[in-house]
Structure formats: C-alpha cells, structure tokens
Amino acid sequence: MTTAPTRRTPADKHDERRRELAESALRTLGELGYAKASLREIANNSDFSHGVVHYYFADKLELIVYCVRYYKATCVHRYDGVVAEATTAEGLAEAFADKLVETILDEAPMHRLWYDLRSQSMFEENLREAVVAIDKTLEEMIWRVISTYAALAGREPAMAPAVVYGLLDGLFQQALLGHLCGREDALANLRTEAVTLLPMLLTPAS
Structure with a gap:
C-alpha cells in the first residue's frame, strides 16, 4: 500500500515563499542596514521582482520584522550543541568562547543588522x-549556557539572567564592532574576555 503524497495548501505555499523572500532579503539588509534598504533595493538584489516582494509584505518594516524573527528563530539554538557536549565547566567555557568568535566570522552582517534594528526600535514603535521578544529568546539562550556552566562548576549563578545577558552581549557587540573596523585583536580578545568573565558570573566556590 502506497501513501499518497501530502498536498501543500495555498497557506503552505504562501509561507514558503515568504521564507524564500526573507532569506534573500537578509543578505541585502545585512549589507545595507535598515535605513538604506528599501523594498525596491531588496528586490533588485534578489531573484524576486519589486511587485512580488510587495505582494507578500506590505512594507519594508513588515519584511524586516519577519526576516529578523526568521533568522533569530534559527540562531537561538546556536549554543545547544556546546551545552550538550560539555563535560566540564572549563571545557564549556572554552567551547562557548570559540562559538562566539565563530559566529562573528560566519555571520557578521546578520549581527550588524540585529544591532541596527535594536537601535532603530528606540524610534520605530512598530519594531x-x-x-x-527576540531579545528575550537570546537572553534565554545565554542563560542555558550559564546555568549549565554553573552546574558543572558545582556553583550557582550570582546574577540575574538579564544582567548576565547584558554583560555578554556588550562584550559581543564590542568585538563585532572591532572586527568590522579591522582590529586584528578583536576576536582573540573576545575569546579571552568570555573565558575570564564566566567564573565571575557565579557565586564564590565553597
């Protein structure tokens, strides 16, 4: 007995096309930033016409919000493998620091876009x-790392999740800026600073 193939509904096809547009738009947004990237500019740098882009997204803001949600939904699990494979606190700290550096090397334009949009949200209420919501998921992602690190070290986190996230996010943003400015020591410093900071986020050893 053969199983009939699952038929995609119009809603499925609509969602698939929006995802395709998001993947294409993210490349342009990462290069140009929020202010410079219009719907027409995004279309000109993709395989889709301006009319198609406008059909699936009412305006640039709707497209950008969708794009960032789509991207962050995939990256919030970036450190899950690091956590799952860790057997010691020291090993987790080293692997986490390596992953921070790797993601800047591999995805700098996307991180640059994220910080751009976070700044723009101070002025753009609809963002x-x-x-x-995305910031909260990133905070939770970092907290999974820190709580596992604390458990492996036999200690407790000494700070609230928001404080831990703020500290590490600040280090990450500074390293990203340094990397984009061509500072050769930016990523090496990030790695060292992350490994040094993690023990400071825990209660004193008994």
Missing part, C-alpha cells in the same frame, strides 16, 4: 515588540 519594539519584535525586538523585545
């Missing part, structure tokens, strides 16, 4: 809900 705020998405930015706040």
